[in-house]
Amino acid sequence: MWVKKIVREDLNLVEKYRYGKPIQELQRELGFEKIVKLCSNESPWPLPDAVCEAIVRGSKEVQRYPEPGSYFLRKIIATKWGVSPKEVIIGAGTEGILHSLLHAIINPGEEIVLPTPTYPLYKLAAIAASAKCIEINAKDEDYWMVEDLISNCSEKTKALVICNPNNPTGKMIPRSELIKLAVELESKGVLLIVDEAYAEYVDDPAYLAGVELFRQVGRVVVIRTFSKIYGLAALRVAYAIAPKVVVDAYDKTHPVFEVNSIAQKAAAAALAEEDHVREVRIKTIAERKKLLESLRELGMYTISSCANFLLIKHPKSDLIFELLLKEGVIVRKGSDLGLPGHLRVSVGLPEENEKFLASLKKVLTSVEL
Numbered sequence: 001m002w003v004k005k006i007v008r009e010d011l012n013l014v015e016k017y018r019y020g021k022p023i024q025e026l027q028r029e030l031g032f033e034k035i036v037k038l039c040s041n042e043s044p045w046p047l048p049d050a051v052c053e054a055i056v057r058g059s060k061e062v063q064r065y066p067e068p069g070s071y072f073l074r075k076i077i078a079t080k081w082g083v084s085p086k087e088v089i090i091g092a093g094t095e096g097i098l099h100s101l102l103h104a105i106i107n108p109g110e111e112i113v114l115p116t117p118t119y120p121l122y123k124l125a126a127i128a129a130s131a132k133c134i135e136i137n138a139k140d141e142d143y144w145m146v147e148d149l150i151s152n153c154s155e156k157t158k159a160l161v162i163c164n165p166n167n168p169t170g171k172m173i174p175r176s177e178l179i180k181l182a183v184e185l186e187s188k189g190v191l192l193i194v195d196e197a198y199a200e201y202v203d204d205p206a207y208l209a210g211v212e213l214f215r216q217v218g219r220v221v222v223i224r225t226f227s228k229i230y231g232l233a234a235l236r237v238a239y240a241i242a243p244k245v246v247v248d249a250y251d252k253t254h255p256v257f258e259v260n261s262i263a264q265k266a267a268a269a270a271l272a273e274e275d276h277v278r279e280v281r282i283k284t285i286a287e288r289k290k291l292l293e294s295l296r297e298l299g300m301y302t303i304s305s306c307a308n309f310l311l312i313k314h315p316k317s318d319l320i321f322e323l324l325l326k327e328g329v330i331v332r333k334g335s336d337l338g339l340p341g342h343l344r345v346s347v348g349l350p351e352e353n354e355k356f357l358a359s360l361k362k363v364l365t366s367v368e369l
C-alpha cells in the first residue's frame with residue numbers, strides 16, 4: 001500500500017527524461033578511447049581563453065555561496081536586450097528556469113499547451129508543477145498551425161510553451177505566425193513561453209527573436225541558454241526575459257543559490273566574446289550545410305534545419321543508432337524525443353562529422369542487407 005501511495009499519481013503520466021548517452025558510459029561499455037558525441041547539441045568548439053580564465057577565477061571563490069541575484073550577469077543581459085534588470089531571470093539552465101517558472105505560475109487544475117513533437121522536458125516540468133498538459137501534434141514534419149494552437153487554449157490554459165527553432169525538427173516559426181500567436185494569446189490571457197536555445201544558429205531572415213515580442217506584446221517569456229552556442233552546458237546557466245510580475249514570482253520558487261559563481265562569471269565572459277560567437281555560428285552553419293548535403297547524397301531523408309542539428313527519417317533508425325554506437329558514434333534516437341523512425345544528429349567539428357558520415361556509410365550497408 002505504502003509503495004503505491006507514497007509518490008504522486010500524476011507522475012505516472014510522464015516518463016523520466018531520456019538524455020543523450022554520455023561519452024563515459026560508452027567508453028565503459030565498449031572500451032573506446034575516442035568517442036564522437038553528436039547526441040545533445042552541445043557546442044564542440046573550444047572555449048575562448050577569456051571564458052576559461054573566468055572559470056578559473058570563479059573556482060577560487062567556491063567556499064562562499066554565489067550571489068543569488070546574479071547581479072552582474074543580470075545587468076549585462078538587461079543591457080544587451082534593452083530591458084530592465086527587473087525583467088531578467090538568471091537560472092540553472094533552461095531546465096532549471098522552466099521548473100521554477102511553471103511552479104511560479106500554475107494554480108491547481110490549470111493547463112499548459114504544448115505543441116509536439118518538442119523538447120520532452122516541457123512536459124516533465126509541467127507535470128512536476130501539477131499542470132495538465134494539452135499536447136498538440138504537428139502534422140507530419142510541418143510546423144504546427146498557429147490556429148490549431150490558439151483554438152486549443154481554454155480558460156484553464158495558463159501558458160503555451162513553444163520551442164523556436166524547434167527540437168527535434170530544427171524548424172522555426174516565421175515572424176508573421178509568431179506575432180499572430182503572441183497577439184492572440186495575449187488577448188486570451190495566456191502566457192507565451194518561447195524557448196530559444198538554438199536562436200543563434202538561425203540564418204533565416206523570417207526569424208523573429210522573442211525579445212521583440214516581449215517589447216511589442218508584453219505577455220511573453222523568452223528563454224535563452226548558455227549551454228549551446230556559448231559552450232557552457234556543464235555549468236548549468238540560462239536566462240529569461242519576462243514580465244516583472246513573473247520575475248517576482250519566480251524569485252519565490254527557484255532554489256536560492258541555483259546559479260553557481262563559476263557559471264555566473266563564465267556566462268558574463270562568454271557574452272563579451274562576440275567575435276567568437278559569430279565565428280562559431282558561421283562555422284556551424286557551414287558544417288550543417290555540408291552535413292545535410294552529404295546525408296542527402298547518401299540517400300538519407302534529412303530535414304533542413306535552422307539549428308545545430310539535423311533530423312533524419314529512416315525506418316530502421318533504432319538499429320542504425322545501435323550500430324553507430326559500436327562505431328564509437330553517439331547520435332540521438334528519435335523515439336527519445338517523441339519521433340520514432342528518426343535520428344537526430346548534432347553538427348560537430350568537421351572531423352567529427354566526417355567520422356559520423358563514414359560510420360553511417362558502413363552501417364547502412366549492413367542495415368540494407
Ligand SMILES: Cc1ncc(COP(=O)(O)O)c(C=O)c1O
Nearest residue numbers: 093094095119167197225227238
Ligand atoms: C529545446 C531545448 N531547450 C533548452 C536546451 C538546453 O537546456 P539547458 O539550458 O537546461 O542546458 C536544450 C538542450 O538540449 C533544448 O534542446
